[in-house]
Amino acid sequence: MRTQVVIVGGGPSGLLLGQLLHKAGVETVVLERQSREYVLGRIRAGVLERGLVDLMGQAGVDARMKAEGFVHDGTLIAYDNDMFRVDFAAHTDATVLVYGQTEVTRDLYDARDSTGGDTHFEVEEVSIQDADTDAPFVTYSQHGQTHRIDCDFVAGCDGFHGVSRKTIPEDVRREYEKVYPFGWLGILSETPPVNDELIYANSDRGFALCSMRNANLSRYYIQCETSDDPANWTDEAFWDELRRRIPPQAAEALVTGPSIEKSIAPLRSFVCEPMRWGRLFLCGDAAHIVPPTGAKGLNTAASDVHYLNQGLRQYYGEGDSAGIDQYSIRALARVWKTQRFSWWFSTLMHHFPGQTEFDKKMQLAELALLRDNNEAQAAMALNYVGLPY
Template sequence: MRTQVVIIGSGPAGLLLGQLLTNAGIDNVILERASKAHVLERIRAGVLEEGTVHMLEQAGAADRLHREGLPHDGFDIAFDGRRHRVDLFGLTGKRVMVYGQTEVTRDLMTAREAAGALSVYEAEDVQPHDFDSQRPFVTYRSAGESHRIDCDFIAGCDGYHGVCRRSVPERSIAVYEKIYPFAWLGIIADVPPVSHELIYANHPRGFALCSMRSPTRSRYYVQVPPDEKIENWPDDRFWDEIRHRLPPATAEAMTTAHTVEKSIALMRSFVAEPLRFGRLFLAGDAGHIVPATGAKGLNLAVSDVHYLFEGLREYYSEGSGAGLDAYSERALARVWKAERFSWWMTHTLHRFPDQGAFGQKIQHAELDYLFSSRAALTMLAENYVGLPF
């Protein structure tokens, strides 16, 4: 088989790139090691920047988002027993959309199926080859048979643990990483959210986040040690703990119920440089990870896709490789700004084991200053709603 672009990975980055390429008349095939059902079971974040919404519109996959998504003009940060609002729209003229990443994936899958584009699920032993040459190809096995796809380019959208980055020789790639000394224990429960906007909480017992997936489904998190076990957290313990970390009036208003899902996510910052290796391009989690505090993971994947799609469209429509040559530099410039913001949010809102009394006073001063300075709040708001692509 031959195609123009092989996309490895069918998360939002791979599906969005595939849909944009298909709409532009550029042939592509998506290879995914997991089943379609497994991909749709992944529970991820759901705060979308306006740029992400525009890209989904461009892909023709935003109709349900506009019907069911929850536009948010701001969010709260709780500390010292009170909630303080960040007026995103008032400070920037922009808002964010709360819409689960699972739903984004589902919408993109539906659009791809409607377009008749090929996705191969449960593709085993996917391997990119000769991407440092003019004739790259990808091999895989499916239903016990071996397959080869010749192509012009390979897009590695296969996540942090995927094969694409691991296929690059170590001497050709630099890795920057920070592991945080805590994790997030997250739950989903079919109860109304405690607030119509997100609440980020800084508390002596640790960070907490009140989020939602819909007006009737809530997504809540608490900071826990990195080696914590889910079985140590029955529902009652979780609800008691998150209410401890919220202002009294908010805790009193919280509705509790049996949890639908529990998970623990470790927190890390990670960047691989560059993001291009010959005719192999990394996008999304394959090239970088951010702690979830700043809600940037999915949005960064989308901005990567923006730069990569523009480069591929320019190559096929104009015969110019300038956009592809600039891809890594352009994408990484935005990645590092989002890494900085996510690092800042994480340090401002979490309790660190080695923080000490001095560190806690500095953290309190940071939060106090934030809400006494319009300039500081504007910095926060500009980054939260998303810097321009």
Template sequence: MRTQVAIIGAGPSGLLLGQLLHRAGIETIILEQRSKDYVLGRIRAGVLEQGTVELLDEAGCGSRMRQEGLVHEGIEIAFGGARHRIDLKALTGKTVLVYGQTEVTRDLMEARETAGAPIVYEALSARISDIETGHPRVRYRKDDAEYEIECDYVAGCDGFHGISRQSIPEQALRTYERVYPFGWLGILVDKPPLADELIYVNHPRGFALCSMRSATRSRYYLQCRLDEQVSDWSDERFWDELERRLDPEARKWLQRGPSIEKSIAPLRSFVAEPMRFGNLFLAGDAAHIVPPTGAKGLNLAASDVAYLSRALASRYRSSSTAELDAYPQRALARVWKAVRFSWWMTQMLHRFPEPSGFDERIQAAELEYLFSSKLAQAALAENYVGLPY
């Protein structure tokens, strides 16, 4: 097979890149190791920056999102038994949109199927070769048969554990990582959210987050130890602990219900540099991971895709490689700012093991300064709604 761009991974970043390139008249093939149902079964966050919303519109996939998504003009942070609102719209003129990542993926899948563009699910044992030449190759196995794709470029959108980053020689790659000493226990429940906006909670017992996927489906998180298992947490234990961490007003509106999904996610910050080797380009979780505290994972993947899709369109439109050559630097400049913001939010809102009295007082001072300063709130809001790209 021959195509212009081979895309590894059918998560949101791979599908969005494929859709943008298709609309630019660029041939692509998407390979996905898992089945379609498996990909759609992944439960992920869904706070979309305004830039991500506009990019999905550009890809022709924004109709259902615009109809069903929940526009949020602010967030709340609870500390010391009281809640403080950060007015995103008043501070920045921008909002965020709550629309589940699963729904984003579904919309992108349907758009690709409607376009008749090829996507291969359950493409096993994929390997990338010749990426330092002008003719990279991707080989894979499906239904006991071997296939090979020759292409101009490979886009690695296959996540943290995918083959794309692993295909770069170790000596050519530098990684930066911070692993946090706790995880997030999350549940999904078919009950209305307890508030109209997200509530981030700093509590002596640990962090909590009250979020939602729709007007009738809620998503809640609790900070937990890394050695805990989902089986350690019955629904009743989860609700009891969440109530302990909420302020009295929020507790009054909380509706309990049976969980329809429950999982524990470890938290880490990770960046791999460079985001290009030869004619292989990395995007999304293949190149970087952020803790979910700042709602930046999907949005950061979207900004990578924006830079990369425009660079590839420029290459095929004008034969110039200048935009492609600039991609790693442009993408990483925004990546590190998002990594910093996510780290800052995580440091400010979580309880770390064995904190000193100094650490606790610094964290309290950080929050009290935030609540008392419009300039500090503006800095948080600017990052939360998304930096320009």
């Protein structure tokens, strides 16, 4: 088999790239390790930056998102039982859209089906070969049979544990990592959100986040030990702890109910440089991870897709390789800025082991500055709605 671009990974970034390239007449084959049902069953963030919203429009898959998504033009920050609002629209003339990543993925799969896109699920032993030559190819096994796809380029959209990043020789790639000494215990419940906008709470008991998926589906998180186990938390214990960490007015308005999903997510900052090796390009979690504070994971993957889509369109449409040659530099320049924001927001809102009274006072001073200073709020709003591509 031969195609122009092999996309390793059938999550939202790989599917979005495939749909954008289809619009440009570029052929792709998508390889996904899991089943379609498994991919659509994953619970992920649901805050979409303006850039991702625009890309969904360019891909022609934004109709349901626009009809069912919730526009948020601000967010709430709580500390010391007080709460203030950062107005995104006032500071940036832009907003974010709350729409579940699962729904983004579903829309992209439906679009790929409608265009007859070639997608292979439950593939194993994926190997990217000769990526540093002009004739790369990908081999894989599926249902006991081995297959080979020759191609012009490979897009590695297969996540942190995928094969793509590991294909780049160790003496070529450099990796940067910060592991945070806590995790997030999250639950999903069929209850109305406690507020129309997200609430990020800094508490002496630890961080908390009140989020949502839609008008009757809420997502809540509390900071926990990395060694903790969701089985240690009854629903009642979770709700009680959440109430202790959010302002009284929010705690009183909280509607509780049985959890339909409960899990613990570790927090990590990670970047791999470069994001290109020969004809292999890394996108999204294959190249970088951010802590979930500020919801930059999927959104930063989307910016990678934007730069790679531009480069490949330029290559196939104009015979110009400048875009793909500059891909890694352009993508990483924005990646590091989103890393900085995620690190800053995480440092501001969480309780760290060994935190001194001085450290706590510095957090409170920074929060007070954010509350009282328009320039500080404007900087946060700009990063939250998404830096321009």
